Amino acid sequence: MLIRLFSSPRRGVTALLLGLLSPLALQAQTTNSGTDKFAQLETVLPTPNSYRTASGAPGKDYWQQRADYDIQVTLDDTKQTLTGRETITYTNLSPDVLPYLWVQLDQNVLEKNSITATTEVSQLQDRMTFNAIESLVSDFDGGFKIESVTGKDGKALKTVTNYTMMRVDLPTPLRPGQSFAFNVKWRYNINGQQVRRNGYEYFPEDKNYLYEIAQFYPRMAVYSDNQGWQHKQFLGGGEFTLPFGDYKVSITAPADHVVGATGTLQNPSQVLSATQRQRLEQAKTAKKPVLIVSQAEAVQAESKRATGTKTWTYAAKNVRDFAWTSSRKFIWDAMQIKQNGKPVLCMSYYPKEGNPLWGQYSTEVVAHTIKTYSKYTIPYEYPVAISVHGPIFGMEYPMICFNGGRPEKDGTYSAQTKYAMIGVITHEVGHNFFPMIVNSDERQWSWMDEGLNSFMQYLTEQEWERNYPSRRGEPKNIVEYMRTDKSLQTPIMTNSESVLQFGNNAYAKPATALNILRETVMGRELFDHAFKTYAQRWAYKHPTPADFFRTMEDASAVDLDWFWRGWFYTTDRSDLALECVKYYTPSTGDPAVEKARQQQLQAAAAPSISAQRNATALTSTLVDEKPELKDFYNQYNPLAVTPADQQRYTAYLGGLSPEQRQRLGQQQHFYELSLRNVGGLVMPVIVQLTYADQSTEIQTIPAEIWRKNNAQVSKIIVTKQPVVSFVLDPFQQTADTDLSNNAFPRQAAASRFELFQQQQQAPQNPMQQAQKASGK
Template sequence: MRRFLLAGLGLALTGLLPAAAQTTNSGTDKFAQLETMLPTPNSYRTASGAPGSDYWQQRADYDIKVTLDDAKQALTGRETITYTNLSPDTLPYLWVQLDQNIWDKNSMTTATEVNSLSDKMPFRTLETLVDDFDGGFRIESVTGKDGKALHTVTNHTMMRVDLPTPLRPHQSVSFNVKWHYNINDATKGGRCGYEYFPADKNYLYEMAQFYPRMAVYSDNQGWQHKQFLGNGEFTLPFGDYKVSITAPADHVVGATGTLQNAAQVMSATQLKRMEQAKSAKKPVVIVTQDEAIKAEGNRATGTKTWNYVAKNVRDFAWCSSRKFIWDAMQITQSGKPVLCMSYYPKEGNPLWGQYSTQVVAHTIKTYSKYTIPYAYPVAISVHGAIGGMEYPMICFNGGRPEKDGTYSAERKYGMISVIIHEVGHNFFPMIVNSDERQWTWMDEGLNSFTQFLTEQEWERNYPSRRGEPRNIAAYMATDKSLQTPIMTNSESVLQFGNNAYGKPATALNILRETVMGRELFDYAFKTYAQRWAYKHPTPADFFRTMEDASAVDLDWFWRGWFYTTDHTDLALESVKSYNVNTKNPQVENARLQQQKAAAPQSITAQRNATDIKQTLVDEKPELKDFYNSYDPLAVTPADQQRYTAYLGTLTDDQKQRLGDSQNFYELSLRNVGGLVMPVVLQMTYADNTQEIQTIPAEIWRKNNAQVTKVIVTKKPVISFVIDPFQQTADTDLSNNAFPRQPAASRFELFQQQFQTPPNPMQQQTSRSSSPMQKLEQKPVGSGQ
């Protein structure tokens, strides 16, 4: 416990560090503005982060006809693409994406894939190495509107179409493409494909990237024709789609957009059920499980063609199978009807029948609240072998129970989370159309963050995998050689899930909860979504909008979290305690007497008390004098007179300040991890009450590595803790408390287990007399 004179208090508060120490650390100033790193604003993209007065984007409209060959697992198709040049540039050629060429035997993905051999290898790895599947696009013809062949050049997953006449600004051109390809086995990987069910010898198709698609031509980079290698997803222009899908007559086909010929492809019973679904409070089964099982055992002859139309979308996907159970429920979002639907095989029940469509509806409502109203007419979740993949109005999701119908909590919440995530992609990037080929985090990170908000509104204390700062701390503490900054191209990212999903999602949650506050953050985030809905935003547009709509300078945050691999590790190195010296001898001397009485005796004094039976002065009292009875802490009249004289030199305010019983604490803070962050400080007082103070990150602006901070309290503090709620992703909690607090943990004794125990539901049902009776799917809704 230290005390200082009141006159010295001002120096203690203003001169916390020597002048030299207050300068910025050597190296990059963590609070330097990003202005020199971001693109120069212009009439297309403004300094505020909003689209400029001259903003433009291209348009691509499609008329597509495809036929599914269920016997050969192949697809044939033809399309007419109408491309409209809304740029100020004249285009001599167009670039078309051929994403299926990733499955070509000579693809760049296969050639550049890094692999190795070991003494023991699973069959699946071997099968991958020797797999001879050839599934790339086979382009049969590319012709102009007049039917004449157009010159093309294919470069792996990109095809250049040379135009007979350059396409001038505000002109359109139409051309035709015919193609076919072999569909890949989705259980071996990929973002689409088929799943085969040996028990009933049926296939389930989740179809995407099935047609040649226009690449994006934009103001900020021209053609986005970076090769598709697998991680960097898709960048596509908006347009209208007219798609006809011919499939076996007993297949159910779901797709992006609205079905145009329901009366020709659905039964009267199915149509009646669909009408009931539009006013139902819970999902109505359009195709029941019994009906799907019956279809599995039969093989209808002939085909049906399902016609779909989608307006102002950036892509199109579909699903097809005779195994599908189909349920639907219509909700109203911002005054518009949205038909929420799910397609799933019986292998997905009971999980899918109970949860999928309800999750779809919940996601649409929650995302619309935090971003923009969902404006499309349908939202679909499909269950198959694809673990999770998104397209406009439709997505493919995993999460299958055990064969006996039981499932673990992890499987249940994993399924709900993946549906939320993939349906949520309708907003990022299907509507807020960022460049996935370049910046994965702009769709996956923003979507994972909004997924976290949606999960927490699904169920209290939902076990979210990503979003909570404590969940990303272990990744951020790993060696920097194993990390890349968030601002890394999609194909070069290390630890893809952590970097592109978890870290940006956590960063946004920290912005919302700790840096900006919910009100400022939510408004700015919604503003970004509103500004860039149905447009092509860049990272700079997001960064600038978040600052523009909140008046919070976040350059330090973007720099640290997005451009570096620094991590949060703030340390409370020491605390010095002070009180004001009142100079009142009655008060100060009494305090010193208490300290003296409380001070422990030295070990020497303790042993001398017993070992030395009598001192010389004890033996000869004549050796004692004045100082043997003098008490230096006794208050004398002279002491009192000096105090009275001192009070006479003070003003009334100074006398009041002198009498305040305030406590002063000087905290020494160090930024060990390099990432500057707010200091969230919890103080526990002597009466066991607590108080939280949040010191903005700008405390580090003049010294990024070490600062001191004086805290003044009315009550004495017995402990200080930094980040008590783990809201900054601090990677080392052992240096956050003063006095230091030992980390509590336990160890476990075990015998090695050789088989995975059954899940709790399986254990419970095994004790019942009829477990499958409890797990049998019950029809929901009306019309059964």
Template sequence: MRKITLLFLFPVLVLAQEKATTVTTKQAGRYDTNKFSQMYDLLATPNMFRTASGAPGPAYYQQQADYKMDIELDDKNSKLMGSETITYTNNSPDVLEYLWVQLDQNQAAKDSETPLAESDRIEQTFPASNFTNKFLKQDLERGFNIEHVKDAKGAPLSYTINHTMMRINLATPMKPGSSMTFSIKWWYNINNYQLEGGRSGYELFEKEGNKLYVIAQFYPRMAVYNDVEGWQNMQFWGGGEFALPFGNFDVNITVPADHVMEATGELTNRADVFTSAQVKRYELAQKTFDKPVVIVTQEEAEAAEKGFSTKKKTWKFSAKNVRDFGIATSRKFIYDAMAVKLNDKVVMAASVYPKEANPLWGETSTMMVAHTLRSYSAHTFDYPYPKAVSVSAADQGMEYPMICWNFGRPDENGVTSEQIKNGMIGVVIHEVGHNFFPMIVNSDERQWTWMDEGLNSFMEFMAEDELGTNFPSRRGPAKNIVPYMSGDQKYLEPIMSNSEGIIQFGNNAYGKPATGLNILRETIMGRELFDYAFKTYANRWKFKHPTPEDFFRTMEDASGVDLDWFFRGWFYSTDFVDIGISNVKQYYVTETPTAALKNAKVRRGRFGVETGPFVYLVEGDNTELSSKDKKALKIEEVKLLSDYVNTLTTEEKGSLKSPKYFYEVEFNKPGGMIMPILVELTYEDGSVENFKYPAQIWRKANETAKKVYATEKAIKKIQIDPKLETADIDVTNNTWPKEATKSKFD
């Protein structure tokens, strides 16, 4: 073997003479504060119900609640009456002494504590309607009126109502594996959601006196019982949404005969409620894949809205394996639908809307429903339900299995601005997308809003991007979350906060999680690894109840990427990203050492110390470096290098680079959030080169990191995160040489 003399072109470690020191005091110890520590301190302990991999365990269970309901709408008095029979199955290993039922309509009742829990102040400027509603109107009769709760034999059951929750007291506890059937009869007055607020209710068209109903949370609903916290019986305060078990629904809904309706589930008596011509149009829609077929025309809707029929019709819907039920009904509805092919199955995309929503809705809504089903299915699983319906509802954006309410209409002249159109497209994609999260991947919305809103906002961003129209997405792009993350820390909470304790709800529960997932996909993990892991999570937990731990663990388990540092920082803290260039030094190659380097010893790897001769890299501003040495490197002009290169074989010479310029760049992170360092070098000739250093560059709790660049061309500019991929809140420290900051006027 030929002996090769080692030349040190870069000083790996210069060892100065160490002076003996005497330790008189010891510093106190400290806890581990390294942000790369594993999240054992934050995550629940894995068990037989939920494994360390993030998958359901062998003992995983979930309860089932099946409903049979008869509902009637009193259109004249805006009143809803219903009776329901619930069959509840205890699949848990626990004995249940009582059952908890949600009474969400009670959030608007006279004795509701929601208004009492909100801070109040005088507004000095009021629209007349707002002033009237706040100060002049008496409390309206709202909330559930429970007429009876009975067992399967018709005997009364003991129950206790605690605001929005009702405890049913069981004389005989439910054993594991047993089922129980009971019934509830109830009614309530429907709210005008435009005046009173709420996630459902009716919209009044004052000129003609018609109402458009979007009805939800309309029946007493079983709460979730699971292995994580037993009963999820947290009160409904209005912010945190709903946690619900899966079940099967058979629902009969009686409304005025001139109404058109859509609801969760399959319509089982189509021929009874539609005309023969409308049935034929629907059958055509089932075979039409390129555009919607109008089933109830605008002319038919306009004729119906003038009639105010005193007759009644009963619509019958059946839904399997759903967690909730929603209804939309009005004599004003136009109805269109089309078929959507998803691999080996066909589902229906549909919309119902009043004439006031045209032409926007007829041209856009159902097409966006179809696009959403295709996009979300490609990233998760094929949409399993038979249909998805978009309902035009003013000032609303809300979701239920197979049906959702969406805002966005033209002005009175039928003119639609780009802002209104884009807003409508975005909300349709978002609300239809909620069929996947949380209607199927059934997370606990009341506790963890981000698990449905954040994941769904991320999916919405991808679906909007796949439109191919440069859609102006609000949430997802990293730069859009910067104003929030750079805000006053007093008004920021970690994503892992309960829904009711969040100040900036949209930014915290929608925007920041969506942005974080986008950063994971595009910058940290890459699309291939991210998409596989995300799809694994969706398929593991479809039709089940995942927790945050299940998501975090699955994303790591299926990708082989350690993400604890990211989840710890992005989800559990209010740290922000701010990575900057703190220093840049240029070095020149010389054989003449400076005074400081002359007697230096250089460590060679793990084995001892080498002593010259050396090639030196001296910092450019060093006064001992002569002007003749401050020039680009030419190997043949440095004798030690030239002699060494001549000892190499032709093949070895051919593998050598020819660097001429040497730079040491120091990066710092004034922000606490860890992130990869994305660096773009621009050379004097205008060419560009990009480098990506993984987040692990910060793994030793270091506040700075350095990188050396040996280049063939002089560097004109260095920039961090040139495409704004990391949500860096301060880009003024991202460039070298430092650039003048543009004013807002500029």
């Protein structure tokens, strides 16, 4: 029998419902309107074939192309220019005949008439930075200057350049299994890093340059089974899609520069001193980073100018790209770890401006990242992993990445700077796994590398330090973005160049989605196995979104189509509301018990306002004045227990089985929860019950509760003791965007406002304040 009713102001339920609990109390399920959020993705995902299977694994006929490079480049530290020549050997492992090849010219994004410059939207503001103005009026002469493209015989090949893509017409079509080698000579002006995320940084104090060089050579586009040539223009947002191959790269730089690069150094005796080589050997067995070039040595080098040049030669096998760095300012440290029995030399290159942060943390973060990612995905198989410090805040390449995070000139730094630096190194080193090894198409789907990598970054940060202040990964951190107007959002499954709010949509939202999958939808055991299976299946291959979606389901036996559809294909938000709670207890049938309980309810009920006023306003009623108007019912007490009541109760008990009589004597409480999906994103229902003794219980209901009605459902919960409150998503696991409708009885949201004076000075970092207070 219903004895208490919670109701939201929105619903305004006031009726008192009476009766025994029955299946009819369940809310009727209605037909969904619009798209069924549990509809399978079969009609959306590509049809499986012999190249890519329905399980998400590579098929028996899977193939991919190969491109090998032999490159020689020269850095001009006076003019900030680069000249180069290369031989590309392209091997056609597809079943198709290719009449031409497509080569990427990424530096052309910096040409004055580039498609990026002409299509970029912009507005003038009342206040604008120098960098913003510089981007509008710059006369920088960017882009590749292609001097020649020739075959092995030295004859010129016909080419056509379309912005950042160059077509090379072949003398004869390239048949399956054949290779074709051709040569390219080029040069270009190196940009400052305020323009792009690679280039040079100038240090006016000592008049030196630090170079972080990438996208520096014409490189092959991908030709694949699922889309043919991937030759979408490079506009600056959607990054790189590249085939695997072997690289031999010779870099000629000033003689006093230290050069680091993808791969392993082939000629250490020609470019390193005996002391440096000895220190590198020590690093192979050290428990902490060993300085190969100390700060004192780097300071001495930056104050002088050696004459001549040195050529550093690096080689890398089975990588999709190559990048390098060069400066006379570099401090260099290294520490070798073992990963799956194989040595990995973890290293950092950084100017003195990066200390003390970089010397203390960078290489340790590199090593920690390699170990943690390897645990959750596949063992790291490359021989080195490098972090380079420059002004940009992060860019990744195989075995090497460029990272920001610089302390103040006095050596102090804020907690934000420290954790941002650790986070960016973790993220960029982690990109070795996604997309450098699990080689997804960044030009099309940024989330497949940035989102998966941001999720892995979150796991790695939490294993670095307990309660690490991770920026992305926790569901509560994505709520503000998901609350924004839908016109300002795009689905995760949007082309990289069309994504709105790139950081939130390509990084944070998919990372959060994966964390919710792991912690709330699938559980850690199922998720970790499926995620590792995906990495194992697609290591050194080219996966698509469908391969990821299908593998996660195939390896876990969890139907996730509803999750992919909601989180990745829509801009729906998570907002479940607990609109009404109805409280029932079964009637005992015993008239002595039930009528006594009704008497208690009547006694506890407050009289109406009219009855309260009539008690004093009316001195008497007509029946009071004329007793002859009274009859049986003026003396009758309907709540008094009669012999007839007892006879009916005895007969009722006689009709019950022993088991039913036992259940009737048990104390049970029935609660009907009315749930509404306000935000549109179907999610598991996580309910915290708080009992009268203040103990709590968590009940998790899978998202499939919404499968027959995506918008509104009810759920009955049975307890042995009374519940005093219900709260949805108490640990903020589902990125619920409105917590005000999550509790019954309703709870006021706690917050504070701050009083302040205008034009307050920004506080200094606490480390700096402490040093000043101590007189240091």
